[in-house]
Amino acid sequence: MTTRKKPGKWKKRTLAVRAGQVRTPFQETSEALFLTSGYAYEDAEEAEARFKGEIAGYQYSRFGNPTVSIFEERMAALEGAQVGRATATGMAAVTATFMAALKTGDHVVAARAMFGSCLHVVEQILPRFGIQSTLVDGEDAAAWEKAMRPQTRMLFLETPSNPTLSIVDMKAVAKIAGKNGALLVVDNAFASPALQRPMEFGAHIVVHSSTKYIDGQGRALGGMILCDQKFLDDHLQVFLRNTGPSISPFNAWLHLKSLETLDIRMKAHCENAGRLADFLGTQRKVTRVLYPFRPDHPQHNLARAQMEGGGGVVAFEVAGGKAAAFRLANALGLIDISNNLGDTKSLITHPATTTHQKLTEEARAVLGVTPGLLRLSVGLEDGDDLCDDLEQALKVA
Ligand SMILES: Cc1ncc(COP(=O)(O)O)c(C=O)c1O
Numbered sequence: 001m002t003t004r005k006k007p008g009k010w011k012k013r014t015l016a017v018r019a020g021q022v023r024t025p026f027q028e029t030s031e032a033l034f035l036t037s038g039y040a041y042e043d044a045e046e047a048e049a050r051f052k053g054e055i056a057g058y059q060y061s062r063f064g065n066p067t068v069s070i071f072e073e074r075m076a077a078l079e080g081a082q083v084g085r086a087t088a089t090g091m092a093a094v095t096a097t098f099m100a101a102l103k104t105g106d107h108v109v110a111a112r113a114m115f116g117s118c119l120h121v122v123e124q125i126l127p128r129f130g131i132q133s134t135l136v137d138g139e140d141a142a143a144w145e146k147a148m149r150p151q152t153r154m155l156f157l158e159t160p161s162n163p164t165l166s167i168v169d170m171k172a173v174a175k176i177a178g179k180n181g182a183l184l185v186v187d188n189a190f191a192s193p194a195l196q197r198p199m200e201f202g203a204h205i206v207v208h209s210s211t212k213y214i215d216g217q218g219r220a221l222g223g224m225i226l227c228d229q230k231f232l233d234d235h236l237q238v239f240l241r242n243t244g245p246s247i248s249p250f251n252a253w254l255h256l257k258s259l260e261t262l263d264i265r266m267k268a269h270c271e272n273a274g275r276l277a278d279f280l281g282t283q284r285k286v287t288r289v290l291y292p293f294r295p296d297h298p299q300h301n302l303a304r305a306q307m308e309g310g311g312g313v314v315a316f317e318v319a320g321g322k323a324a325a326f327r328l329a330n331a332l333g334l335i336d337i338s339n340n341l342g343d344t345k346s347l348i349t350h351p352a353t354t355t356h357q358k359l360t361e362e363a364r365a366v367l368g369v370t371p372g373l374l375r376l377s378v379g380l381e382d383g384d385d386l387c388d389d390l391e392q393a394l395k396v397a
Helices: 012-018 044-052 066-079 090-101 116-129 141-147 170-179 229-243 249-259 262-281 300-306 321-331 361-367 383-396
Strands: 083-087 107-111 132-136 152-158 183-187 205-209 223-227 286-290 313-318 347-349 373-377
Touching (some): 012 262, 083 090, 083 229, 090 116, 090 183, 090 223, 116 132, 116 152, 132 141, 141 170, 262 383, 313 321
Parallel strands (some): 183 205
Antiparallel strands (some): 286 313, 347 373
């Protein structure tokens, strides 16, 4: 390993291209992909010293890998975190954060508007280890306060939320966490660090599904945990090293290279999504449009205070419930039906029968996941083509 450029006071677009880069003696311009499981030692003494931590160096790719390290360092620079650790998926990042930080007897408060698998971990898996939870309306600061117990160790939220794009006031929730000595963990998958940096609002830990906007092209799964050095040293490192939710170096390399275009991609996603949201708002068969940067979004001002753009996802409701939503989705000729999001390709899903199918009807109603709701992940195609596709599909909805 040779040169490492010295990051000065670089802005986020420069950090996304440059942060963390380490070059081999070949002086390659693009970051190298180290597809290796293990590392060799010059002699047995060196192996012993590396395992003791007396000298720096990699030992095994479950513990660390040079390509993965660059991805971690670049993500930490973008999120304003001290350190980052990459994982195989977003769910591995969420689960590892819970398991590393919590123990039997602890209590978690979480915003109800949460991705389905996160809800499963909180409600089904944590109780098996004696960890209780309370779900609250994330938009209601008093509800967070009221749910706190002496045993509350963690507050968990995503903003904007999946799929109804609810916005949580991170500063207010961070204050409640701080007063009670608890950790605030924010899932930043929907905004990405290009649009929102939760640590600036007081979050202690940020988790990501890098599968989404960080990859940005629907190719590979990945996740990331951003935290401070103390949480890494006291809790996370030993958990990850021994349980092994590690990312493949290949996926880390894809996501690392994708970070270089994140900022310009997010701007284009926001531009297309804002345009489609406004277009949908004019359509007779559309009864509700949810997009954080539209003035009719219930937390529009908060969204503008926390985010630099409205994001790439629009949720909307069609008159006529599930049957109309299905007719619309089936009539689309360009936009694909898919439950993934954050792709260059526009993707639509019907949350009530896919991502939120496992919830009871009452639980879906509380979250606003109505039978007519569709979630549209707006891609990077031409906005005219996307509007035309929705317009013709709405005619048969
Ligand atoms: C907000 C949010 N968090 C976490 C995840 C899980 O990520 P992954 O699919 O990479 O495990 C998702 C996936 O859709 C998500 O939308």
